[in-house]
Amino acid sequence: MDSIDIFLYTADLLIIVGALLAVVMPLIKSLDNPQSLVKTLVGVVALLVVFFISYSISDGEVLPKYQAEPFNVTEGIAKFVGGTLYTVYALFIVAIAGIVVTEITKAVK
Structure with missing residues (x-):
């Protein structure tokens, strides 16, 4: 596995984490105001x-x-x-x- 593969997998992981946080964080914040x-x-x-x-x-x-x-x-x-x-x-x-x-x-x- 070369460095390009590692960076691509890292980018995929960061995109998934960012998408999950973009969905979860507003939901957590909105629990204060239903x-x-x-x-x-x-x-x-x-x-x-x-x-x-x-x-x-x-x-x-x-x-x-x-x-x-x-x-x-x-x-x-x-x-x-x-x-x-x-x-x-x-x-x-x-x-x-x-x-x-x-x-x-x-x-x-």
């Missing part, structure tokens, strides 16, 4: 609803060249990817609309 957990739960449920709607309208069609050996894309995978893309598009539009509305209300005041 009302913040309700707000977080509402946000997560809203994201799940947007994803469910996006997944429902996405198409599971796969071109024959992607069903072949190097890709092995199934209809379920294509539908999941389509739903994820529609979710990203919807959240992008909501973010841009929020920015525009905020700037307009700041300009009017």
Whole structure:
């Protein structure tokens, strides 16, 4: 094992530890204020609803060249990817609309 492998494994470990801490530390902090957990739960449920709607309208069609050996894309995978893309598009539009509305209300005041 050379030094590059050691650094890659160390980087993987640090990414995993960072991701775990990014999830666990806010949960520990929010135990002081349970009302913040309700707000977080509402946000997560809203994201799940947007994803469910996006997944429902996405198409599971796969071109024959992607069903072949190097890709092995199934209809379920294509539908999941389509739903994820529609979710990203919807959240992008909501973010841009929020920015525009905020700037307009700041300009009017």
